[in-house]
Amino acid sequence: IVNGDSPPPKRTVDGVEQTYPPTTAEEKVARKNELKARGTLLMALPNEYKLKFNSYKNAKSLTEAIKKRNRESVRMNVIVETTDAKALVAQDGIGYD
Template sequence: MRIEQYIQMIDYALWEVIENGATLPKTQVVESVTTVMPVTFAEDKAQRKLEVKARSTLMMGIPSEHQLKFNSIKYAKLLLEAVEKRFGGNATTKKTLKIS
């Protein structure tokens, strides 16, 4: 919960990327061959930059001894889900969540 509030305070657009996920790269299929289209639009570049920033911000919040376990996760949304699963909170936090 603290990391969620921290990221929302820093940059709410980051939190939206984490919560909703980044837009996937565009692909084109020509004669049954799929190719990934390069990022060319300013909006796509901004979205990718936010995704990298969001993932980096989440990684900074993970204790050093656990960073290697989470380093292979590419997307901020999946990283947050893995962190929440691993560090689900203490008994008091879980009890509060059940009551709400």
């Protein structure tokens, strides 16, 4: 088959068959690189976290989600005064989940 002799590609969306333009070589390479980047990021995660991050479809949003999840917890120091002495109370993880 010579390029251009094949029928146009079609996909069915909501029961309606639609034609769409063929994928260019640049689009194929970009998609391949995106899938490689996403796969590499997922390989670096422990198994118990893979299902949590599997819903992210591109590497950029996956990287942002991993950074957001793994950031250090917020530490808030509150000075509590009593009649006898002063105490410093630390609360970890305020504002998460």
